[in-house]
């Protein structure tokens with residue numbers, strides 16, 4: 001008789017324990033994912049947190065960056081089929097690659113002012129809005145817009161670009177509509193990791209910033225960069241700086257780039273994605289005075305453009321893993337595993353522009369693609385060894 005009473009009681013206790021555990025885990029997961037100031041939220045949650053016996057949770061994502069989206073006239077002419085502009089085929093061969101990271105940023109070098117402002121190539125660029133559609137289609141999550149071409153179409157170009165990007169929901173940073181817009185940090189939340197994106201340029205090709213409208217484009221200035229990094233640090237787990245700097249066609253960064261990178265790292269920038277030289281410059285870890293390490297890639301090169309030879313047609317995607325450890329003692333962030341994926345821009349007499357993985361570029365007419373791939377990997381990782 002005694003046995004009959006005990007068995008149902010044990011069963012009820014076991015069921016209660018299981019239910020309580022499930023509820024606890026769900027609460028922890030939703031608390032973790034829901035933390036956001038909702039500046040922007042991102043689309044997919046590819047990964048879920050893991051819970052180990054020490055009651056420590058970890059979140060891990062991969063962030064990636066590609067270089068200049070520089071749409072010369074021959075590139076947009078190639079994208080025109082007689083009625084509309086379609087850039088998606090140009091990125092089709094690298095779509096799988098670009099979908100690897102959880103978050104991807106690109107430097108939108110040429111202005112996306114659209115047809116109404118009149119399309120143009122070098123030296124003052126204005127590209128079709130549809131370029132942005134192809135970036136979104138390929139997996140780009142945010143674009144930096146502070147570079148030496150930001151003022152190529154003046155304030156009108158910036159407004160037209162911003163309104164189109166807002167319309168299709170592609171976050172952008174670096175050029176702004178007004179002071180309030182500039183103050184609004186661009187923070188993307190991926191799997192509970194909040195990442196602030198900042199963007200600055202050395203200049204605007206001699207085109208003066210209109211009086212009283214400094215907000216139009218972020219120019220490199222140590223004081224304002226420092227202030228913004230500190231502000232971002234309070235609201236986000238990770239601060240990413242896209243920066244337009246350096247000397248064109250130089251494959252090794254200047255002392256100025258190195259000095260500025262060290263300054264930004266010490267002020268709190270965690271990842272620095274450089275661009276402007278149109279060729280690739282190496283990756284490096286910077287050890288900061290407070291014991292952190294900042295990842296920098298000095299130049300991501302051209303991702304798509306009509307420039308060729310002397311490494312100008314070779315670009316790529318850099319990625320780095322970010323791990324957030326959550327425990328009762330507090331949270332910490334860890335950066336690891338920098339990887340570079342070289343790409344190549346191919347065309348046939350200015351038609352059929354395609355970005356392809358460099359290791360496959362032999363099939364698209366590049367001689368010695370294997371050797372080139374090895375050479376580029378050695379160049380990019382020379383300071384990581």
Ligand SMILES: [Zn+2]
Pocket residue numbers: 109147148149244275276277
């Ligand atoms: Zn540039």
